[in-house]
Amino acid sequence: MLNPLLLPELREMLAERDAAGLRELTTELHAATIAEFSEGLTNEETWQVLDHATIERQAEIFAYFPIEKQVEMVQGIGKERMSRLLEEMPPDNRVDLLKRLDPELVEDLLPLVAKAERHDIRLLLSCPEHSAGSIMTTEYASLPEDISVADALNRLRTQAPHSETIYYIYVLDVDRHLLGTVSLHELILAKPTTRVRDLMQRDVISVRVDEDQEEVAKKMARYDFIAMPVVDPDNHLVGIVTHDDVIDVVVEEATEDALRMGGVGTIVEHYLDAPFARVWWKRSVWLSCLFIAELFTFTALAQFEHAIQALVALALFVPLCISTGGNSGSQAATLITRAMALGHIHERDWWRVLRHELLMGVALGLTLGAIGFLRAVLTPKSILGPVNPWSLALVISQAVMIICLWGTLVGAMLPLMFKRLGIDPGYASSPFVATFVDVTGILIYFSIAGMYLTF
Amino acid sequence: MLNPLLLPELREMLAERDAAGLRELTTELHAATIAEFSEGLTNEETWQVLDHATIERQAEIFAYFPIEKQVEMVQGIGKERMSRLLEEMPPDNRVDLLKRLDPELVEDLLPLVAKAERHDIRLLLSCPEHSAGSIMTTEYASLPEDISVADALNRLRTQAPHSETIYYIYVLDVDRHLLGTVSLHELILAKPTTRVRDLMQRDVISVRVDEDQEEVAKKMARYDFIAMPVVDPDNHLVGIVTHDDVIDVVVEEATEDALRMGGVGTIVEHYLDAPFARVWWKRSVWLSCLFIAELFTFTALAQFEHAIQALVALALFVPLCISTGGNSGSQAATLITRAMALGHIHERDWWRVLRHELLMGVALGLTLGAIGFLRAVLTPKSILGPVNPWSLALVISQAVMIICLWGTLVGAMLPLMFKRLGIDPGYASSPFVATFVDVTGILIYFSIAGMYLTF
Numbered sequence: 019m020l021n022p023l024l025l026p027e028l029r030e031m032l033a034e035r036d037a038a039g040l041r042e043l044t045t046e047l048h049a050a051t052i053a054e055f056s057e058g059l060t061n062e063e064t065w066q067v068l069d070h071a072t073i074e075r076q077a078e079i080f081a082y083f084p085i086e087k088q089v090e091m092v093q094g095i096g097k098e099r100m101s102r103l104l105e106e107m108p109p110d111n112r113v114d115l116l117k118r119l120d121p122e123l124v125e126d127l128l129p130l131v132a133k134a135e136r137h138d139i140r141l142l143l144s145c146p147e148h149s150a151g152s153i154m155t156t157e158y159a160s161l162p163e164d165i166s167v168a169d170a171l172n173r174l175r176t177q178a179p180h181s182e183t184i185y186y187i188y189v190l191d192v193d194r195h196l197l198g199t200v201s202l203h204e205l206i207l208a209k210p211t212t213r214v215r216d217l218m219q220r221d222v223i224s225v226r227v228d229e230d231q232e233e234v235a236k237k238m239a240r241y242d243f244i245a246m247p248v249v250d251p252d253n254h255l256v257g258i259v260t261h262d263d264v265i266d267v268v269v270e271e272a273t274e275d276a277l278r279m280g281g282v283g284t285i286v287e288h289y290l291d292a293p294f295a296r297v298w299w300k301r302s303v304w305l306s307c308l309f310i311a312e313l314f315t316f317t318a319l320a321q322f323e324h325a326i327q328a329l330v331a332l333a334l335f336v337p338l339c340i341s342t343g344g345n346s347g348s349q350a351a352t353l354i355t356r357a358m359a360l361g362h363i364h365e366r367d368w369w370r371v372l373r374h375e376l377l378m379g380v381a382l383g384l385t386l387g388a389i390g391f392l393r394a395v396l397t398p399k400s401i402l403g404p405v406n407p408w409s410l411a412l413v414i415s416q417a418v419m420i421i422c423l424w425g426t427l428v429g430a431m432l433p434l435m436f437k438r439l440g441i442d443p444g445y446a447s448s449p450f451v452a453t454f455v456d457v458t459g460i461l462i463y464f465s466i467a468g469m470y471l472t473f
Numbered sequence: 474m475l476n477p478l479l480l481p482e483l484r485e486m487l488a489e490r491d492a493a494g495l496r497e498l499t500t501e502l503h504a505a506t507i508a509e510f511s512e513g514l515t516n517e518e519t520w521q522v523l524d525h526a527t528i529e530r531q532a533e534i535f536a537y538f539p540i541e542k543q544v545e546m547v548q549g550i551g552k553e554r555m556s557r558l559l560e561e562m563p564p565d566n567r568v569d570l571l572k573r574l575d576p577e578l579v580e581d582l583l584p585l586v587a588k589a590e591r592h593d594i595r596l597l598l599s600c601p602e603h604s605a606g607s608i609m610t611t612e613y614a615s616l617p618e619d620i621s622v623a624d625a626l627n628r629l630r631t632q633a634p635h636s637e638t639i640y641y642i643y644v645l646d647v648d649r650h651l652l653g654t655v656s657l658h659e660l661i662l663a664k665p666t667t668r669v670r671d672l673m674q675r676d677v678i679s680v681r682v683d684e685d686q687e688e689v690a691k692k693m694a695r696y697d698f699i700a701m702p703v704v705d706p707d708n709h710l711v712g713i714v715t716h717d718d719v720i721d722v723v724v725e726e727a728t729e730d731a732l733r734m735g736g737v738g739t740i741v742e743h744y745l746d747a748p749f750a751r752v753w754w755k756r757s758v759w760l761s762c763l764f765i766a767e768l769f770t771f772t773a774l775a776q777f778e779h780a781i782q783a784l785v786a787l788a789l790f791v792p793l794c795i796s797t798g799g800n801s802g803s804q805a806a807t808l809i810t811r812a813m814a815l816g817h818i819h820e821r822d823w824w825r826v827l828r829h830e831l832l833m834g835v836a837l838g839l840t841l842g843a844i845g846f847l848r849a850v851l852t853p854k855s856i857l858g859p860v861n862p863w864s865l866a867l868v869i870s871q872a873v874m875i876i877c878l879w880g881t882l883v884g885a886m887l888p889l890m891f892k893r894l895g896i897d898p899g900y901a902s903s904p905f906v907a908t909f910v911d912v913t914g915i916l917i918y919f920s921i922a923g924m925y926l927t928f
Contacts, residue, residue, distance in 0.1 A: 047676050050696045082695075175662055184658055185640050185699070202657060203639055207630060221502050239724065241505045242717035244640070244699055261716040262697035265723060269694065272727030273811055279735065280807020280903055281800060289812035290825060298833060301804055302840045305877070308800045309841050313848055315792035320856050326785050333781055333788040337770035337795060337911055344799070345736060345763045345904045349756055352735020356728055357744035370745060378753060385757045386764050393768055401775050422760070448735055448903035449800045456792055 025058045032066055044071035044079070053082030061091050077106030086291065089118045101130035104139075110155040110263060113142040141256070150234045151227040153267060154248045154257035159184040161214055163197055168210035174202070186245045188255055189218045196247055196255045198222055224249045227256050234259055235267045236361060275359060278444035279352065281308065304449075311453045315340075318460040325464060328473035331397070331405050332464075339417045340459035342386055343425035344452030350375055350429030351451045355443050358433060368434045372427070379426030380419075387419035409470045417463040424462065425455045480513045487521055499526035499534070508537030516546050532561030541746065544573045556585035559594075565610040565718065568597040596711070605689045606682040608722060609703045609712035614639040616669055618652055623665035629657070641700045643710055644673045651702055651710045653677055679704045682711050689714055690722045691816065730814060733899035734807060736763065759904075766908045770795075773915040780919060783928035786852070786860050787919075794872045795914035797841055798880035799907030805830055805884030806906045810898050813888060823889045827882070834881035835874075842874035864925045872918045879917065880910045 031039045044052060044067065056064040056079075064087075068076045080088065080103060092100055092115070104112050104127065116124050116139065124143075128136055138156045145151025159177050161170050174184055187205070189198040198218030208217055224247040225234050238246050238261065248257045281304050319326075319336070326333045354371060357363045363371060394411035402410065429451045433443035467473075486494045499507060499522065511519040511534075519542075523531045535543065535558060547555055547570070559567050559582065571579050571594065579598075583591055593611045600606025614632050616625050629639055642660070644653040653673030663672055679702040680689050693701050693716065703712045736759050774781075774791070781788045809826060812818045818826060849866035857865065884906045888898035922928075 048674075048678060048696060051676070051678070054695070171661065184661075202661070206626065206639075206657075206661075219503070221506065223503060223506070235720075239717070239720045240509070241503060244716060260697075261699060261720075262694070265690075265694045265716075265720060268720060268723045268727070269815070272723070272730070273815065275727070276731060276734065276811045276814075277807060279731065280811075281804050282807050289808065289817045290822070290829070294829075294832070294836075298836045301833070302837050305797075305800055305804065305837055305841060306844060309793075309797060309844055309873075312793050312796045312800075315796070316789050316848070319789040319792065323785055323789065323856060326781070326788055330778055330782050330785075330788075333785075333791075334771050334774040334778065336788075337774065337791060337915070338764075338767050340792060341767045341770070341908065341911060342760075342764060344907065345760055345767075348904050349736050349760065352732060352737050353744065356731045356735075359731075360724070360728065362744045367745070374745070374749075377749070378756070381749075381753045382757050382760055386760060389761060389764055393771070401778060418764075448907075449803050452799065452903075452907065453796065456796060460792070 024055050028055060028059070028067065029063075032063055037070060040067060040070040044068070044075060049075070049078045050082045052079050056083070057087070061087070064091065065095070073102055074106050077103050077108075081107050081111040084288070085114060085118060086288070088115050092119070097127055097130055101127055105132055105135050108155055109135075109138050109142060109157055109257075110153060113139060113152075116143060145227065148231050149227065150225045150229045150231060150248050150259060151257070153231050153234070153263045154227070154259045155263075156257045158245070158247075158255070158258040159187045160190045160194075160255065161187055161200070163189050163191070163213070163215040163218065165214055166210060167205055167208045167212045167214065167217065170200075170205055170214050171210075174205075183245050183258070183260055186243070186258075188247055188258075189214055190255055194254045196222055196224060196249055196253055199247070222247065224253075225259070226251065231267045232271055235264045235271070238264045239268075271359075275355070275444045278442060279355065279447045281305075281447045281449035308449050308453050312456060314457045315460060318457055322460075322464040325467065325473040329403065329405050329471060331402050331410065332467055332471075332473075334401070335394070335414055335417075336460065336463065338390070339414070339421055339463045340456045341452075342418050343421040343428075343455035343459040344448075345425070346379070346382060346386075346422045347425035347429035347451035347455045348448035350379075350426045351433055351446045351448065352429075354430050355433045355446065358437065358443055365434055365437055368431070371430055371434065375426050375430040376423075379423035382426060383419035383422035386422050387415040390418040391415035405471065413463075413467045413470050417466045420466065421455070421459045421462050424458065425451070428455055428458075479510050483510060483514070483522065484518075487518055492525060495522060495525040499523070499530060504530070504533045505537045507534050511538070512542070516542070519546065520550070528557050529561050532558050532563075536562050536566040539743070540569060540573060541743070543570050547574070552582055552585055556582055560587055560590050563610055564590075564593050564597060564612055564712075565608060568594060568607075571598060600682065603686045604682065605680045605684045605686060605703050605714060606712070608686050608689070608718045609682070609714045610718075611712045613700070613702075613710070613713040614642045615645045615649075615710065616642055616655070618644050618646070618668070618670040618673065620669055621665060622660055622663045622667045622669065622672065625655075625660055625669050626665075629660075638700050638713070638715055641698070641702075641713075643702055643713075644669055645710055649709045651677055651679060651704055651708055654702070677702065679708075680714065681706065686722045687726050690719045690726070693719045694723075726814075730810070730899045733897060734810065734902045736760075736902045736904035763904050763908050767911060769912045770915060773912055777915075777919040780922065780928040784858065784860050784922075784926060786857050786865065787922055787926075787928075789856070790849075790869055790872075791915065791918065793845070794869070794876055794918045795911045796907075797873050798876040798883075798910035798914040799903075800880070801834070801837060801841075801877045802880035802884035802906035802910045803903035805834075805881045806888055806901045806903065807884075809885050810888045810901065813892065813898055820889055820892055823886070826885055826889065830881050830885040831878075834878035837881060838874035838877035841877050842870040845873040846870035860926065868918075868922045868925050872921045875921065876910070876914045876917050879913065880906070883910055883913075 056067060068079060159174055161173060185202045187200050188196060189200060191197055198220045199222055200214060200218045204217055223241055225237060227248050227250050245258045245260045247255055248259060250256050282301065391411045394414040395407055397407060432446035432451060436446050437443045511522060523534060614629055616628060640657045642655050643651060644655060646652055653675045654677055655669060655673045659672055678696055680692060682703050682705050700713045700715045702710055703714060705711050846866045849869040850862055852862060887901035887906060891901050892898045
């Protein structure tokens with residue numbers, strides 16, 4: 019349980035240079051707990067706390083810091099110490115950190131890191147962003163197939179300290195081809211003389227090193243694995259992706275989706291820490307594009323200036339009619355984008371989606387059209403001017419209905435089209451769809467008005 | 474790896490009544506793989522496949538079916554068989570299924586289920602939705618503190634078949650109070666004579682049974698746990714939440730957030746399978762509320778009918794000005810809602826957020842205002858009528874600037890206010906914010922117009 023008194027206590031220990039207390043604290047608490055409390059400390063104070071831990075423990079705690087804090091903290095600690103820390107960090111966290119550092123510094127550091135780790139780092143650094151390789155770790159437990167369970171458990175005892183998880187063990191041939199998996203659970207239950215070969219699961223579910231991290235997360239969620247093996251095209255085991263990295267991926271992807279859909283683009287930084295100018299630039303590019311697109315509402319409306327001149331009441335309903343399209347479009351786009359993200363619908367389902375949303379658009383349109391009809395009939399004569407209230411009610415209700423249907427169809431089809439064009443469907447965001455439907459909605463509204471009213 | 478030939482092969486085996494082949498298949502493949510292929514089969518065919526597996530294996534495969542298929546498949550299989558299946562299913566999956574069944578049927582079934590399982594079912598059924606208790610399982614491995622590692626491993630060998638995970642073991646006193654945890658990894662590495670008491674981690678991170686599932690997911694993500702103990706208010710261990718359930722929670726919460734933000738409410742079902750009338754109802758309630766709110770744009774515009782009558786050109790810029798507020802509001806609301814979901818900002822940060830968004834709103838407003846100014850100056854004389862182009866440009870640019878600032882502030886503050894009022898901040902969705910800012914935007918626009926133009 020978190021102890022809210024720990025931070026003041028920690029500061030007191032630091033002030034009093036209570037080495038014994040700090041040593042106890044750094045060994046007894048969970049590394050994540052220590053990392054969390056250190057966020058209340060300056061980087062210098064954090065180093066003072068870490069100094070009381072072994073280098074292994076320092077690396078363990080260090081890996082739980084937010085990546086920004088990690089980058090700040092390694093500035094100026096000296097290459098020697100940094101290379102020791104890097105050697106002890108879990109390979110996936112270590113590479114995340116190295117990717118944020120100056121490439122020149124990384125090149126200076128690598129010769130100082132032990133050879134085995136250096137090879138791992140080069141391998142992981144070379145994996146493209148968002149691939150299975152970019153989130154995998156190279157620390158895993160492996161066994162040959164022809165040994166006994168007793169031998170296997172003995173070998174694991176020596177491998178274990180270097181493995182992020184030993185609960186799934188990978189069975190490899192001499193060329194490191196992945197032959198099967200066996201769980202620690204199964205090894206413990208088996209007779210000591212059983213061969214690993216006879217125990218292992220041969221139907222191995224694995225991912226390719228270049229597979230997208232989102233696909234990896236989906237597979238892990240489907241199979242409920244603690245870890246998933248990552249193989250190269252020749253089925254050599256190159257690493258594993260662990261359950262905790264998958265949670266991070268799911269959260270990261272959900273954030274990206276949410277921001278895209280809200281018309282923010284992708285601002286991955288921490289909200290309060292992100293540099294103002296960068297955020298302004300990202301946000302203003304989006305808003306400016308939408309604004310420029312929205313300028314066409316003026317162009318569209320200008321076509322009907324004479325109609326507004328003749329019947330001012332018509333202009334009063336413009337925002338109502340076009341926002342209907344925006345809202346129904348946002349709704350449909352959100353539903354479809356999310357269903358695609360969950361794997362409930364695919365591009366090939368476009369025809370089913372179209373039929374479904376066509377019916378839904380009509381049903382929703384009738385509902386809103388009915389409300390619009392009532393409102394239009396109730397408009398006071400003083401506002402209407404020369405317009406017949408029943409004609410106006412017909413115009414409003416039909417325009418609302420058709421724009422609602424149109425918004426629904428556009429909102430449903432755009433994400434599928436984007437996907438087809440290789441664009442992330444999330445870009446069919448609420449503001450994007452709304453802007454598109456605003457412009458076309460004006461044309462629909464005045465076309466329908468022209469059928470019932472003379473101007 | 475998935476074998477695309479398996480489904481036809483499966484059908485052939487069924488047609489030929491190849492009992493040996495089916496038995497082999499149901500034992501050798503991963504339960505999730507069999508469940509996935511069964512989705513291409515009718516429920517009857519699926520039962521024919523399952524018939525060749527042991528009841529334990531049937532329950533294991535069954536738990537991987539989508540919940541809708543589970544509900545369909547248990548219809549009419551007979552209470553006797555169903556109670557056997559329920560006994561063997563993992564406790565958390567079993568309760569998910571029971572919650573979907575007719576409560577009367579559940580009451581009929583419970584007496585047929587073994588007593589220990591019955592107690593578990595009653596406990597889990599009583600946990601409120603979205604609580605830690607609703608996603609926990611009651612199968613976990615536990616040990617007393619005063620035994621040796623050798624004894625502990627022997628005990629685990631007998632407990633193991635009934636535990637969803639034995640990789641974290643919970644150390645309990647005689648009253649089942651949670652004293653500490655020890656990992657299987659640590660037990661295997663330790664000397665056989667060591668006492669569990671001396672090995673266990675006493676700083677136990679646990680969750681309360683009534684804690685929100687989102688909080689549980691956050692804690693699991695922070696500590697990278699495979700499983701997290703769930704305790705009652707007196708610190709008795711009541712269950713564990715496992716890593717796979719947490720991934721499901723994260724995906725579920727992301728879906729709910731996305732749907733709320735897109736103005737869909739919460740439609741949890743599979744997009745193509747959800748009943749039309751239900752989805753129509755949920756969608757139309759949202760759209761109707763937004764539509765009724767949007768009716769105020771008419772009321773607001775009607776106040777300025779005389780202005781539009783005098784200067785028709787003013788009406789042409791209405792959609793442009795108000796949509797600016799909607800877009801900037803959506804953007805701010807999305808950023809803030811997501812930052813709150815990620816735990817980057819909290820209610821208490823409202824003042825920092827307000828200052829930040831005030832500056833950002835001004836910066837964004839100036840950008841859009843400049844574009845608006847250019848566009849307004851370029852308006853042809855024929856459209857402008859009696860309006861001075863420079864005055865119009867001043868009106869448009871100032872209105873766009875102030876509405877953009879207003880939209881940004883409203884979008885940023887609404888999620889924080891909602892949270893304060895105990896409403897999910899996600900309801901400050903893009904359409905909701907846009908509608909609110911549309912109405913107020915009209916008032917701002919015409920107020921500014923009144924300062925520069927006479928009507």
